[in-house]
Structure formats: structure tokens, C-alpha cells
Amino acid sequence: MNPPLSPSQIPKGFTFAAVHSGIKRSRLDLGILISEAPASAAAVFTTNRVVAAPVIASREHLKESAGKMRGLIVNSGNANCCTRADGYPASIATTRRLASEIGGADSSQFLVCSTGVIGAPLRVEKILDAIPQLARTRSSEPGAFEEFARSIMTTDTRPKWTAERCRIAGRQVRIVGCAKGSGMIEPNLATMLAFFATDAAISPGLLSGALRAAAAPTFNSITVDGDTSTNDTVAVIANGQSGARRVANTKSADYRSFSAALTRACQSLALAIVEDGEGAQRVIEIEVRGASSDRSADRIARTIANSPLVKTAFAGADPNWGRILAAGGRAGVPFDPQRTAITIGGIVVCRRGREYPFNERAAHKKMLAKYVPIVVDLRSGHGVARIWTCDLTGEYVHINASYRT
Numbered sequence: 001m002n003p004p005l006s007p008s009q010i011p012k013g014f015t016f017a018a019v020h021s022g023i024k025r026s027r028l029d030l031g032i033l034i035s036e037a038p039a040s041a042a043a044v045f046t047t048n049r050v051v052a053a054p055v056i057a058s059r060e061h062l063k064e065s066a067g068k069m070r071g072l073i074v075n076s077g078n079a080n081c082c083t084r085a086d087g088y089p090a091s092i093a094t095t096r097r098l099a100s101e102i103g104g105a106d107s108s109q110f111l112v113c114s115t116g117v118i119g120a121p122l123r124v125e126k127i128l129d130a131i132p133q134l135a136r137t138r139s140s141e142p143g144a145f146e147e148f149a150r151s152i153m154t155t156d157t158r159p160k161w162t163a164e165r166c167r168i169a170g171r172q173v174r175i176v177g178c179a180k181g182s183g184m185i186e187p188n189l190a191t192m193l194a195f196f197a198t199d200a201a202i203s204p205g206l207l208s209g210a211l212r213a214a215a216a217p218t219f220n221s222i223t224v225d226g227d228t229s230t231n232d233t234v235a236v237i238a239n240g241q242s243g244a245r246r247v248a249n250t251k252s253a254d255y256r257s258f259s260a261a262l263t264r265a266c267q268s269l270a271l272a273i274v275e276d277g278e279g280a281q282r283v284i285e286i287e288v289r290g291a292s293s294d295r296s297a298d299r300i301a302r303t304i305a306n307s308p309l310v311k312t313a314f315a316g317a318d319p320n321w322g323r324i325l326a327a328g329g330r331a332g333v334p335f336d337p338q339r340t341a342i343t344i345g346g347i348v349v350c351r352r353g354r355e356y357p358f359n360e361r362a363a364h365k366k367m368l369a370k371y372v373p374i375v376v377d378l379r380s381g382h383g384v385a386r387i388w389t390c391d392l393t394g395e396y397v398h399i400n401a402s403y404r405t
Contacts, residue, residue, distance in 0.1 A: 002161050005142035009163040011174040011199035013037050013241030015138035018151035021130035023077035023116075023123065030127060031151035032134045033195055034071035034102060039239035041069035042208035043111065044215055046187075046232035053080050053087030054112045055231060061095065064108040067204025069237055072111035072195065073098050073131075076152050076180070080114040080122045081230045090124035097128050101135035113233050115180060115193055116154055149178035152193055155399055156182045157276055162268040166261035168254045171244035173200045177236075177265045181273035183400060186223040186306065187215075187232055194219065194234040194269055200258050201240030202247040209250060210259045211236050218266035222388045224277035225396070226306035236262070274388045275370075279395030283388060284314050285373045288328070291383030296333040298385035303331035304376065311392035317367035319360060321349040328376060339379040345372055 018031040043062060045055050062069075073094055080087045091114075095107040114122070138144065149159040161178040181192030202210070215234060240246070247254045274283050286305050291297035304310055307327035313320040321342045329337060342350035345366025349358050366372065 002159065005145060005161065005163060005176065007142060009174060010140055010142055010145060010176055011197050011239070011241070013199060013239045014197045015140050016144040016148040017134045017138040018144075018147040019130050019133055021075070022126040023075055027153070028147060028151035029077045030073070030075045030130050030134065031148040032071060032073045032098065032138060033148060033197055033237070034138055035069070035197070035237055035239040037239050037241060038068055038070065039237045040202055040204040040207050041067050041111070041235065041237045042204060042211045043233060043235040044212060046229055048228045048230050048232070050082065050230045052114060052231040053083065054091045054114045055233060056088060057091040057095070058111040058113065058233065061108045061111060065106070067208070068109065069111065070102065070105040070109040071237065072113060072235060074113040074115070074152050074193065074195070075127055076114075076154055077116040078114060078120055078122045079116045079118045079231050082119045083121055086121060090122050093124060094127055094131070097131045098135070101131050111233070111235055113193055113231065115152065115231050118230060145176060145178070152178070152180040154180065154182070155278055156180050160269055160272040160276065162265050164261040164265045166257040168200070168244035168247070168257060171242055173242045173244050173258065173261070174198060175200075175261055175265050177269055179269040179273060182276050183224055183278040183396070186226045186228050187219050192229055192232060192273065194266070196236040196262070196265060198236065198238045198262075199240065199242035200238045200247065201242070201244060202238050202258065206247055206250065206255065207236060207238055210255070210262055213259060214263040214266045217386075218263065218270040221386060222270045222274050223302065223305050224274060224280070224390055271388060274390050277390035277396075278399045279393040280390035281315065281393060282369065282391055283371050284390060285371070285386065285388055286376070287374065287384070287386045288376045288378065289384050290378040290380050291333065291335065291385070292381040293383040294385055295383070297383040298387070299333050300328045300331040300335075300376070300378075301385045301387040303327050305387045305389035308392060311389065314367065314372070314391035315393045317364050319344050319349055319358075319363035319367060321355070324374065324376065325350060325353070335378045335380050341377045341379065343375045345369065
């Protein structure tokens with residue numbers, strides 16, 4: 001469980017709220033994140049060709065507003081995806097109602113997000129009826145942000161939030177973020193849902209570059225089950241209320257400091273998603289070294305991470321290194337298996353493509369840990385990649401066999 005946030009960790013000029021609107025039976029299912037002043041915004045979205053209506057609306061709003069936003073609204077329990085002609089109007093109606101309740105903003109200055117069951121009609125009237133209460137009760141208190149984080153959960157077993165800081169010209173800049181995700185996780189340019197608020201002063205263009213750079217080694221380097229959602233969205237809103245000077249360009253020390261803090265925040269939430277993978281017992285780090293290129297290393301690492309046979313071996317803490325090598329071999333990337341070495345939890349189990357004598361009991365014990373590092377060294381180049389995944393247990397099947405029913 002995350003440690004409670006303190007008031008000093010909340011960026012200046014932001015408020016949050018969450019309510020139970022009735023989309024879910026009893027839990028919080030609707031939340032807002034609002035900048036009380038106009039702010040820069042950036043987001044990355046799913047690359048799935050099946051795209052939810054709120055993703056379409058949010059992309060349009062970012063473009064229409066030129067990245068100048070006031071906040072976002074998100075519901076859980078229903079993805080508002082594949083809902084015929086009703087989905088897009090529901091998303092637009094949601095942002096219009098929010099804009100009217102917040103005041104001083106156009107509906108295009110809000111992102112709208114949804115997560116939950118695909119194909120079920122969204123009872124948008126429940127959302128519209130709940131928005132006045134959200135606007136009225138929003139607060140800058142840490143507890144309000146924590147409730148916002150809870151409102152976006154679906155099969156998550158716990159809320160996920162993080163806080164980071166950096167200094168710009170002697171002034172403290174804060175970043176707070178939250179995410180949801182447990183299944184249907186292999187992001188391409190985004191993750192399930194993740195939202196960040198910061199009081200840094202930075203243009204939408206620079207903010208977009210920092211977010212994309214932060215997402216690549218974090219959200220884009222995790223997988224639970226190899227499935228990319230229809231609703232994936234990562235968004236960051238920066239309102240400049242810290243009083244720190246404006247980040248000028250990508251070559252400045254200010255930009256490097258802010259980007260590093262944003263990347264740390266993304267990394268924290270990305271690993272939290274893997275750790276909370278549906279039915280997961282442990283996080284597995286798969287590092288591929290010595291490939292012909294970083295891209296080739298990534299492809300091999302991703303193939304290993306998504307192999308059901310490899311993931312079930314992880315579930316049983318079985319040091320079955322042959323499954324790892326075989327999975328890498330079907331990635332479509334040329335390499336010489338007879339030069340390959342594999343270590344599991346620091347124990348060498350394969351060298352030159354053959355078993356290296358090792359203590360199976362010791363390896364099994366290493367694999368029972370909550371965090372297990374795997375290194376596959378191809379010894380064929382300088383390419384490196386790192387992917388985080390989790391084991392595949394019977395509980396994953398149980399959760400997803402009855403997700404809708």
C-alpha cells in the first residue's frame with residue numbers, strides 16, 4: 001500500500017474530487033483533477049486500432065486548445081468503447097457539463113477518460129448528475145487526491161500513487177501522479193490510465209517531449225499479458241504555480257531536472273502496475289544484452305515477457321531456462337543461441353546455449369522473491385533492453401473468465 005501523501009507533496013494550484021456516481025455498484029467511480037489556473041497539458045494515448053470514444057475526444061481537445069488545459073474527468077466501470085453512436089456524444093457532454101460547473105473554461109480544455117467493460121452502453125446521465133457534486137467538493141487536500149486515485153480502479157487490488165520533487169533555480173517543483181492498471185497491459189505509447197499534476201512552468205511542447213521520453217523506458221517497458229487497451233491514456237498537467245522560472249528548452253539544466261523527476265514518477269507507477277498484475281505473485285525484470293540493436297533487444301525481451309510458458313514457470317518458481325531461450329528464439333530477431341548466457345536471480349543457468357551446472361534448489365528459492373531479475377546475454381552486439389512483467393497464475397484466468405459476468 002502507498003504511504004499517505006502529505007500536504008507538502010501536492011502541487012500548488014490543483015484540486016481533486018471523487019464520487020460514487022452509480023456506474024459501479026458501490027465503489028468510487030468518477031473523479032476530477034483540476035488546475036485552478038490555465039495550464040499546459042500533454043498526453044499519450046493507445047495505439048490500438050479499436051479506440052474508445054473518450055480517447056478520440058481527448059485527442060481533439062488537446063489539439064483544439066493547443067495544449068492549454070484546465071483538467072480532466074475520468075470514470076471507471078465502463079470503457080465507453082464500441083458503444084455505437086452514443087459514446088462520443090457522451091464524452092463531449094461530460095466535458096461540457098464539467099466546464100459549466102468549474103467556470104471560466106471551455107469544454108475543449110478538459111480531457112475525458114474512461115476505463116472498464118468494453119461494449120456496454122454508458123449511462124452518461126449518472127455522470128452528468130454527479131458532476132456538480134464533484135465541482136463543489138473538490139479540494140487540494142492529499143486525501144482528495146487519494147480518493148481520486150481510488151476512483152479510477154477496476155480490477156486493481158490497491159490504489160497507486162506517487163510523488164516526486166525537483167528544484168528549478170532554487171525553487172521546489174512538485175509532481176504527484178496516480179495510475180490504474182492490473183490486466184490488459186502492454187502499452188504502446190501509453191499505459192492503462194495514468195495522470196500527473198505538477199506546478200512546474202513549462203510549455204505544452206516541452207511538456208509533451210518530456211512525457212514521451214519518460215514513458216518510453218517506463219510505461220512502454222511493462223507487460224502483464226501482452227494486451228493493449230482501447231483506452232490507454234497518460235496525461236500530465238503543469239500549471240506553473242510553483243513560482244519557479246519557466247523551463248526554457250530541452251538543453252537546459254531545468255529541463256533535465258524536471259524530466260528526471262517525471263521519469264522517476266512514471267517508473268514508480270509502471271512498476272506498481274506490474275506488481276499489481278491480475279493474480280501476480282512477483283515482478284520479473286527481463287534484461288536482454290548483447291543484441292544487434294536496442295530495438296532487437298526490446299523485441300526479444302518483450303517476446304520472453306509475454307510467453308505463457310515462461311510466465312507460468314515464473315509462477316511456479318521453476319528455473320526452466322529452456323523456455324526463456326526458446327521464447328527469445330521466436331522473436332524474429334537473428335542471434336546465435338550457442339553464444340547465449342542466461343542468469344536467473346544472479347545464478348548462471350545457461351552458458352553458450354547449454355545448461356550450466358547450477359543448484360536448482362537455490363535457483364528456485366531466488367525465484368520465490370517478490371522481484372526476480374533475469375538476464376539474457378546474446379553476446380552478439382551492444383543492444384540492450386529491459387522489460388518488466390509478472391508471473392501468470394490461475395487467479396489471472398479466474399479474474400478474466402468472469403470479468404463481465
